[in-house]
Amino acid sequence: MPALTLTSKDSSKQVLILDEWELGVIDLFLNAANSIGLPRSYGQIYGLLFCRDQSLSMDEVIKLLGISKGSASQGLRSLRQLGAISSVFEPGDRKERFVAEIRLRKLVGGFLREQADPHLDKGVGRLQQIEALLAKVDDKDSHKRGVRRHEILSGWHRQMSRLLPWVKMIVGKSDRLPQKSSD
Amino acid sequence: MPALTLTSKDSSKQVLILDEWELGVIDLFLNAANSIGLPRSYGQIYGLLFCRDQSLSMDEVIKLLGISKGSASQGLRSLRQLGAISSVFEPGDRKERFVAEIRLRKLVGGFLREQADPHLDKGVGRLQQIEALLAKVDDKDSHKRGVRRHEILSGWHRQMSRLLPWVKMIVGKSDRLPQKSSD
DNA sequence: CATGTAGTTCAAAAAAACTTGAACACTGTC
DNA sequence: GACAGTGTTCAAGTTTTTTTGAACTACATG
Numbered sequence: 001m002p003a004l005t006l007t008s009k010d011s012s013k014q015v016l017i018l019d020e021w022e023l024g025v026i027d028l029f030l031n032a033a034n035s036i037g038l039p040r041s042y043g044q045i046y047g048l049l050f051c052r053d054q055s056l057s058m059d060e061v062i063k064l065l066g067i068s069k070g071s072a073s074q075g076l077r078s079l080r081q082l083g084a085i086s087s088v089f090e091p092g093d094r095k096e097r098f099v100a101e102i103r104l105r106k107l108v109g110g111f112l113r114e115q116a117d118p119h120l121d122k123g124v125g126r127l128q129q130i131e132a133l134l135a136k137v138d139d140k141d142s143h144k145r146g147v148r149r150h151e152i153l154s155g156w157h158r159q160m161s162r163l164l165p166w167v168k169m170i171v172g173k174s175d176r177l178p179q180k181s182s183d
Numbered sequence: 184m185p186a187l188t189l190t191s192k193d194s195s196k197q198v199l200i201l202d203e204w205e206l207g208v209i210d211l212f213l214n215a216a217n218s219i220g221l222p223r224s225y226g227q228i229y230g231l232l233f234c235r236d237q238s239l240s241m242d243e244v245i246k247l248l249g250i251s252k253g254s255a256s257q258g259l260r261s262l263r264q265l266g267a268i269s270s271v272f273e274p275g276d277r278k279e280r281f282v283a284e285i286r287l288r289k290l291v292g293g294f295l296r297e298q299a300d301p302h303l304d305k306g307v308g309r310l311q312q313i314e315a316l317l318a319k320v321d322d323k324d325s326h327k328r329g330v331r332r333h334e335i336l337s338g339w340h341r342q343m344s345r346l347l348p349w350v351k352m353i354v355g356k357s358d359r360l361p362q363k364s365s366d
Numbered sequence: 367c368a369t370g371t372a373g374t375t376c377a378a379a380a381a382a383a384c385t386t387g388a389a390c391a392c393t394g395t396c
Numbered sequence: 397g398a399c400a401g402t403g404t405t406c407a408a409g410t411t412t413t414t415t416t417g418a419a420c421t422a423c424a425t426g
Contacts, residue, residue, distance in 0.1 A: 021316040021329045028309045028336070035302055037220050039414060051332060058373070068416045073374060094372065094424075104339050119218050126211045133204040146204045149234060153211070156287050163353055170349055171342060222384060241403070251386045256404060277394080277402065373422085380415070391404075396397105 016063060022051045026065070036111070038078075041067055045075045046084055046100060055088055055097035083110030105172025112164055120164075123157050199246060205234045209248070219294070221261075224250055228258045229267055229283060238271055238280035266293030288355025295347055303347075306340050 018026070026047035033043025044065050049056060056064070062072045076098060079085045083106055087096045101107060130150055137143040201209070209230035216226025227248050232239060239247070245255045259281060262268040266289055270279045284290060313333055320326040 019320060019322075019325050019329070021313055021320060021325075024309070024313045024316050025332060025336075028306075028313070031305075031309075032302075035220070037218070041415075051328070053328060069373085070375080070417065071415055074415095077374090096372080102335055104342055115218075119215075122214075123211075126207070126214075130204055130207040130211070133207050137202060137204060139202075142202050142204075145234070145236060146202070149208060152285055153208075159287055159354060163350065166353055167346065167350065170346055224385075252403080253387065253405080254385055257385095260404085279402080367426105369425085371422105371424085373420105375420075376416105376418100378416085380413105382413070383411085385410070386406105386408085388407100389405085392402085394401090395399085 016060075018048075018051075018064060022048070025051050037115070039071075039075070041065075041071045042075045042079055045072065046079055049085055049098055049100035050102065052100075055090075055099045057095045057097050059095070061098070082114050083107070103172065105168070108171045109168045112168060116164055120157065120161055127153055127157065199243075201231075201234075201247060205231070208234050220298070222254075222258070224248075224254045225258045225262055228255065229262055232268055232281055232283035233285065235283075238273075238282045240278045240280050242278070244281070265297050266290070286355065288351070291354045292351045295351060299347055303340065303344055310336055310340065 026044050029043040029047030029050065030040045031043070033046070034040050044067065045061055048061060048064055058069075058072050058076060061067075061076070062069060065072075067075075076085065076087075080087060080098075083101060085098050085100050087098050089095075090097060101110075127150065130146075130153070134143060134146045134150060137146060209227050212226040212230030212233065213223045214226065216229070217223050227250065228244055231244060231247055241252075241255050241259060244250070244259070245252060248255075250258075259268065259270075263270060263281075266284060268281050268283050270281050272278075273280060284293075310333065313329075313336070317326060317329045317333060320329060
């Protein structure tokens with residue numbers, strides 16, 4: 001393997017540019033990421049991998065999207081943490097390569113696990129904190145009101161905790177639903 | 184019982200200060216709002232109203248939370264739009280007064296209606312746009328790949344569309360939900 | 367152990383989101 | 397019409413989040 005050219009452009013190399021439809025998909029994911037509270041660049045990265053059959057290295061992601069090394073590194077790490085992408089090592093290659101997870105159930109599950117569950121957990125602490133503050137309330141009416149509110153919040157917390165497993169279960173189940181192929 | 188001079192004239196006025204537990208609740212909602220992608224001030228406003236039995240006017244919200252007129256005005260409007268608060272007019276008073284909606288089902292339903300549904304709707308347009316871009320692709324392989332991706336995205340869209348009604352239905356009914364025996 | 371490749375970290379820059387407040391609009395009263 | 401009470405708008409200011417890129421770690425190879 002001759003390593004002469006630095007800016008090597010081996011003709012066996014796959015495309016280093018994006019199709020227009022790929023740009024469209026990447027933009028779709030950019031917006032989607034944004035609207036669920038993830039950085040745009042995460043959406044771009046996922047979108048790019050989603051478009052491709054072949055795994056991509058960090059280098060290729062950087063070149064194709066024109067983002068910085070830092071963004072790529074952090075984005076790829078977080079996306080893997082979310083279970084939205086996974087990495088593979090081609091034998092005899094030091095580079096880590098990435099592919100998108102395309103099972104919606106996995107995506108939703110990972111998102112809920114990493115984003116929703118922690119919030120619910122923190123909620124327990126917050127509720128306890130409020131309970132503690134309530135113990136120090138002198139005024140009878142205020143105390144009563146506070147207790148009622150605490151009860152409501154506890155109920156909500158319980159309901160949300162029960163909802164999440166259902167969501168995880170429902171999404172992806174429809175693979176098996178009989179479908180009339182339309183559209 | 185009456186607070187010291189605080190530019191307030193009428194001593195029959197209810198508290199113009201917040202109990203500690205109320206601050207805790209308001210902070211909880213501030214964080215909750217933040218984590219579902221709403222401005223912090225919306226959370227504060229909702230949290231304040233959530234704590235109170237009596238309706239509050241915009242003026243009172245501004246004074247109690249120490250936020251600006253602009254924030255209060257926009258926050259109250261958006262929260263009402265979301266169905267998270269509702270307004271009432273006391274007879275013989277020109278001021279609009281607000282109370283929090285505390286039924287979780289309503290809150291979740293409103294949130295999904297105002298936030299999730301619009302995104303799904305926009306998604307239709309985006310998918311069509313991608314479809315249009317695909318029509319212009321020459322390369323056979325790229326086209327095929329693109330079509331496959333479009334199909335996947337369409338499937339996801341369908342599944343999410345089906346999920347939302349379930350969520351709306353399940354929340355608020357969880358007393359009667361069948362349970363997965365573990366936890 | 368010097369070199370080159372792969373990847374991470376983090377302070378500073380840039381961008382996005384949020385808040386503010388003064389000007390404006392609307393309405394009912396005198 | 398002038399005024400006072402309510403509420404909205406939005407340009408400018410502030411805060412928060414995201415991105416960048418240079419310095420750094422790690423590790424294989426000659």
